[in-house]
Amino acid sequence: MQTPSVPRDLPIGLIACGGTLPREVADSIVRGGRRVFVVAVDEEADADFGTLPVVRVSWSKFGAAVAALRAAGVRDVLMVGRMTRPRLKDARPDFGFIAALPTVLKILTAGGDDALLRSVVALFEPRGFRVVGVADVAADLLLSGGHLAGPAPSVSDQSDIELGMALIAALGPFDIGQGAIVANGRVIALEGAEGTDRMIARVAAQRAGSDGSLAKRSGVLIKRAKPGQDVRLDLPTIGPDTVTAVDRAGLSGIAAQQGHVIVAHRAELMTEADRLGIFVVGVDGMTPHVEASLGLADVAAQHGALRNLSSSDRRDAGLGIAAMLSLLKFSSGCALVARRNRVISIGAHESAFDVITRTYPARRGWMKSRTGVSVISGEEMLSPALLQAAANIGLAAVIVMIGSGREPQSSQADLEVGQRYGLSIIEVACADFETAP
Structure with missing residues (x-):
């Protein structure tokens, strides 16, 4: 079903987050002959919008944002700018936020960026707004x-x-x-x-x-x-x-x-x-490429070697294994870290230790329970330092992908170090997935 067109005399609602891009997009929209009404997200939006109409609203005052957009006659909304993932404990919600709580929770717990953005769309469209993009209203950018x-x-x-x-x-x-x-x-x-x-x-x-x-x-x-x-x-x-x-x-x-x-x-x-x-x-982005399939991630998550992991960690392991197999087709990929169905750190030709340790700033507060995995190439050597780094950021497992003809590399000493840190060490053979979708 096609989305009905919106009269051009109605303003576009610009949900402005951090950086100068929201102002640049607003200026482009005005040059194109349409008006702009700005909802600036508190503690995120920092651009100067000059004489444009602006209302500042906390991210947890969703009801106030919707009311302001409706009062301004907005039907089209556009979200632009940098935004950090909000924390529910910082919320001071209004009734509109509470009414939208199921969708808000999806945003806060979304795995990757795509899942988060789908949840943002789901906030606005059921309330009568049409979500548009820069290509729709500011294509000159x-x-x-x-x-x-x-x-x-x-x-x-x-x-x-x-x-x-x-x-x-x-x-x-x-x-x-x-x-x-x-x-x-x-x-x-x-x-x-x-x-x-x-x-x-x-x-x-x-x-x-x-x-x-x-x-x-x-x-x-x-x-x-x-x-x-x-x-x-x-x-x-x-x-x-x-x-x-x-x-x-x-x-x-x-x-x-x-x-x-x-x-x-x-x-x-x-x-x-x-x-x-x-x-x-x-x-042109339509270059030939190696096809990848999320079906492979589903298959990998069911691998017998992962049976002792939690269901969440198995999903992360499946995602990580499938992504690493795709990278290997490009003769790349040393290690990655996945948590909550999202790859949060990934390396091409650096060391697995570096990939894991640079994940640390993003993982503060994750330590209540071990969750997530690191998937590393069989070319990488396990070491006490690497295993300790994985434990320090609260991971549940390190998964080593063993290439064709290579011997398992986890020593008894590695297993003992992993056990000391409460960290599972699992080896899987790349050949196990050669016939997967």
């Missing part, structure tokens, strides 16, 4: 195809772009990030829950010499929407700061999916890219 700024990509860069686009597409079913960094045909970084900026900073730190200098410039930041993603919400964004970060990491350029990536502060981005010699191009 989207990246178009072809060269935007900087020099032209080299032949090597083009190959890296194709590989990165295919990789992110293959990982899409597992709701893993919207970014990757590829250099000279090798995947060197994958975006997890930490976001693009931290992924780039991680590469910059890895590449820096003892004096802080970088080797020869190479590699491409790839940004694209995940296949099947609801493009009305959470489109990837690049801006001048992205260009600066890419330069610091010694990368050659940025390639992003045309029509599915927002370009913030376009003029500044182009000036900075030209100044630093960083190419920025829009490319």
